[in-house]
Amino acid sequence: MTDSTAFDWRSFLLKWSGEWADSLPDSDTRSEDDEAARQARWLGFPPASEERIAAMEERLGRQMPPSYREFLKVSDGWRNAGWFVWLLAGTEDAQWHNNESGLADMYAEHVDEDSKAEAQREADLWRRGLQLDVESDVTYVLMDPEDVDDDGEWAVYTWSSWRAEPPERHANFLAFMRDMHREFHSLAARQSDSEPEFANDTTRQLDAQVEEARLAVLRGGWEQAEEALDEAKGYGRPRAAGLGDQIRRLLGKTYMVYFEDLVTDPRYTPELLPPLVAEHALHSYRDDSTLKFHLGGADDELMSLAFAMLDQMRNGTYRYAPAGPFGEAVDRARELARWGESDKAWRTLMDALPLWEPLGPDHLAPLAWVADPVLGQLLTPERGRELLSTPRAGQTGEPPSPAADLDPGDLAWLAEPDRGNNRTSYRFVLVEGEHPEELPGRLADGDEDTDGEGDNTVLNAPMPLGDARHKTTGNQREFSSYDDKAFVAVGRAGTDWSFAFDDHPASFYRPRFVSPAATASRGTRAVVVWSGLRSGSRKPFFHLSVARDGAEQYAFTYEGGEIQRSGEIPEALEPTQFFGDLAEGAAAEAERPLLEAVTREFGASLPRHALTSGRLHTFTTRSWTRPPQRGETYLMVSVNHPPTHPTTGGRPGAGAPESSQ
Structure with a gap:
């Protein structure tokens, strides 16, 4: 015996009827049938005999689903099923819909290759469904003889023209009636002060x-x-x-x-x-x-x-x-x-x-x-x-396990693809023993920022990095092939370090590049990393430079299969161990082990969650490229409107060789 056939229909329907009767104001004008139902506290009709149900099934050519059969044995039809179906069919009034509404044609218009199965099912429902609504507010109630579960129950679908929604599915007739009882309660609970208190x-x-x-x-x-x-x-x-x-x-x-x-x-x-x-x-x-x-x-x-x-x-x-x-x-x-x-x-x-x-x-x-x-x-x-899950406000209970941390505590996560695979290049500066608030004083030049307002040595309010870049660089009017002022987010990089991070750097051009490590390291240490090992069609590159007390200690740059180096590089960071045995075109494989080595060497990390999903302070650094030398030319571009794509960096061609302009 299924749950639907074991259900106590009579108790449920009697309760519903009594709640409905008690919700009606005495002063309301209502139909003769509704007034009789109110006086009798019964929304139903006399029960249908087995003979009447059998005659109905013979007329329709199908055996009725179990929950609808059991309902009919208690009440041969129903008044006020919810607020929008005023009369629900019993054995005499249930009939095949046969697209009387014309809705099959409307749904058939939306049948295409992408939504064929779903749209076709909705269209066919109006041809094969058994219609149960007799009187309603432009609402149809159809049982689908082709949507049948293991207990032989037919799904019920309801549709109203004024709801502008697809038909709503109810698992079976019992589920439909429960939903209509819930709908009645939901709207009755909103009655005005002039109506009886809705309490039962x-x-x-x-x-x-x-x-x-x-x-x-x-x-x-x-x-x-x-x-x-x-x-x-x-x-x-x-x-x-x-x-x-x-x-x-x-x-x-x-x-x-x-x-x-x-x-x-x-x-x-x-x-x-x-x-x-x-x-x-x-x-x-x-x-x-x-x-x-x-x-x-x-x-x-x-x-x-x-x-x-x-x-x-x-x-x-x-x-x-x-x-x-x-x-x-x-x-x-x-x-x-x-x-x-x-x-x-x-x-x-x-x-x-x-x-x-x-x-x-x-x-x-x-x-x-x-x-x-x-x-x-x-x-x-x-x-x-x-x-x-944490007990609070004076209540007691078992405390939950802490949620996992969002930051891995290293630099290696930068080697992982980001959403959309947009992070093909990035650069950052690490400064030891300094608070992030001090970084503009070490890395900015004090000039006006790129939109002509403010001082670059003052941190901007915390914002998502992309929004902050758009706000700051979106109004930029002049661009120079020598100018490469990085727009960076700042924060703590572990216990002893602070960082300035740029996730949309300009093009890397080694002959003009000047590492900011030396300037940033006055009285401390600074580390600069610039990676373009996943830069697509460009030549893959990776730069590392380390400075102390205003002087560079060591550096190396890998670009296009060649390594340039200076100073005494620690064994742990020796570039040949990362790039020496790589096959052509496999430079990106060196990124993770390189970042892991930098993490171990300096004990620094970058906060993944804050950089990808959070809000951080930002500022604009001085240029990462040297000024023009005698005999060198460069290009200045002025525009009279904001760049078309300011969120891509706002520095077209910055740092690139003159010949590329």
């Missing part, structure tokens, strides 16, 4: 389920709680959507996350409004008409706050600043994150989580930090699960 055994059970789920989330049991909240949300229970959205947002999900019922509560606004506004800022493209819609019920004061916060999101000035000891940990985490120490920043937040205090009973976890331009980049689905 179902709502009370679901509200208790919401409260139990809330406590379970605070204990770290969010997975089961999420399922319970989703069920309650489907029935329109208050708080369920707002609680479930907090879970979803910490898992990195943003679609249809609006923190319903809670975001407009002044207690929770400081934590729930920022992530909602940040998501709007990310996708609105300056069209702010939908913000008020997503803040349903917001008064003028809240909307004013939302628009002020929107300005902060767009100019990158929003800061998450909770009170108390947890707020102090947030400040420490932000300081770590803005210099690229993402893993330490995350551990700082997690270590302080037991100190976090919710703003009210329905506040499940710290949330506004995901909207902070620096802290928000720390979130990954794995980290969100760790946070949600």
